Amino acid sequence: MKYIISTILSAVILVASAQAAFAYSAPDYPTCSNPEGILKVRYDEGDHGIVGEDHLFSGSDEVYTLSDTSLLQCFCADNGGGIQTNWWKVSDLSQNDIDSLIKQGWIFVADGAGWGLDNAPYLAKNNDYSCKDSENSDDSGEVLSSSTEAPGIGGAVLGLAATGDNKFVIAWLSLGVACISGGLILRRSK
Amino acid sequence: MQLLSKLLVVIGVLIITIASYTYWQRNNPNRLKFNAAAEYVVVEKNTQVQDSDPIGLVIQDLGIRLPIIEANYFEDRWETTSEGVSYLNSTVQPGEIGNSVLYGHNWGSILKNLPKAKPGQTIQIIYADGSTKDFEITYTQEVTPNDTSILKNTKDTRITLYTCSGFLDSKRFVVTALLK
Numbered sequence: 001m002k003y004i005i006s007t008i009l010s011a012v013i014l015v016a017s018a019q020a021a022f023a024y025s026a027p028d029y030p031t032c033s034n035p036e037g038i039l040k041v042r043y044d045e046g047d048h049g050i051v052g053e054d055h056l057f058s059g060s061d062e063v064y065t066l067s068d069t070s071l072l073q074c075f076c077a078d079n080g081g082g083i084q085t086n087w088w089k090v091s092d093l094s095q096n097d098i099d100s101l102i103k104q105g106w107i108f109v110a111d112g113a114g115w116g117l118d119n120a121p122y123l124a125k126n127n128d129y130s131c132k133d134s135e136n137s138d139d140s141g142e143v144l145s146s147s148t149e150a151p152g153i154g155g156a157v158l159g160l161a162a163t164g165d166n167k168f169v170i171a172w173l174s175l176g177v178a179c180i181s182g183g184l185i186l187r188r189s190k
Numbered sequence: 191m192q193l194l195s196k197l198l199v200v201i202g203v204l205i206i207t208i209a210s211y212t213y214w215q216r217n218n219p220n221r222l223k224f225n226a227a228a229e230y231v232v233v234e235k236n237t238q239v240q241d242s243d244p245i246g247l248v249i250q251d252l253g254i255r256l257p258i259i260e261a262n263y264f265e266d267r268w269e270t271t272s273e274g275v276s277y278l279n280s281t282v283q284p285g286e287i288g289n290s291v292l293y294g295h296n297w298g299s300i301l302k303n304l305p306k307a308k309p310g311q312t313i314q315i316i317y318a319d320g321s322t323k324d325f326e327i328t329y330t331q332e333v334t335p336n337d338t339s340i341l342k343n344t345k346d347t348r349i350t351l352y353t354c355s356g357f358l359d360s361k362r363f364v365v366t367a368l369l370k
Binding site for chain 1: 194196203204213270308328330332335339340341342350352358362
């Protein structure tokens with residue numbers, strides 16, 4: 001019995017701690033609410049395509065170059081619905097890696113030229129956000145909210161504050177129920 | 191064996207009582223609200239605040255009226271408060287040029303309603319001298335906890351307010367508002 005329990009526990013721990021090993025490291029993308037990089041193109045209005053969608057969307061569109069292999073597209077529809085698209089040039093990735101990323105929700109684009117990007121394969125991922133289409137936006141081409149490190153927090157911050165503790169409440173409730181159940185089972189098995 | 195059985199039941203009841211109180215504490219919406227900014231200012235005046243310090247946050251459309259408490263980030267630890275909204279004091283003060291970062295628990299008594307925020311709504315910051323500044327929500331977005339780009343400073347005058355969201359608090363709901 002002991003052997004079975006320890007085998008099951010070991011298997012669970014092994015599976016839980018297992019992480020797939022990949023040859024790539026996905027780029028970091030900022031959010032459209034605080035974009036970074038160099039503004040590549042900006043349209044205040046018009047119809048725009050969104051990768052993975054089969055129709056055009058009306059609104060404003062901005063694309064920022066983040067690095068040689070990554071871009072950020074921020075589309076803001078006239079109705080305030082926004083779509084952030086993270087673009088990743090994947091010329092150097094193997095087909096296995098690309099297949100693995102597609103399973104994680106990335107969309108494969110065989111040739112970026114059709115989207116105004118380099119003539120190379122790309123992966124793209126969409127995330128929704130809400131925005132206020134600025135009627136009086138500055139057309140100077142400068143990134144208004146161009147980010148810099150905030151004094152005192154900068155790159156040292158590894159994550160955002162944990163501002164919820166539902167896990168704590170659920171864990172305590174579960175523990176309480178487990179204790180009562182255990183107590184009742186013991187009493188009956190007496 | 192019978193003693194152990196009784197002990198387990200008692201401990202279980204105790205734990206559930208604590209968990210229930212914790213749940214009530216986090217979800218009683220009237221626990222922290224302040225009804226008049228002036229009253230709140232008087233209270234804060236006793237604790238050596240500067241006139242320009244932010245002390246209250248109001249989002250009328252969401253029924254949110256909360257005290258602002260200064261907080262630090264050091265050694266990978268975020269100070270949080272159960273008494274209102276935390277203002278990260280290493281960022282600029284709300285109303286100054288740059289990105290002022292505020293965050294709070296997603297409890298019913300604090301920022302549970304924040305994910306209902308919509309662009310166009312107003313966030314009002316109340317200062318210790320009784321003055322106020324209005325910020326218009328321009329973006330809302332759900333991000334992962336490691337997306338620290340929202341904390342970076344900006345050339346505009348904005349506040350970034352966020353709370354936990356998603357399954358088991360696995361995401362952060364971020365509201366960006368620009369000075370009107």
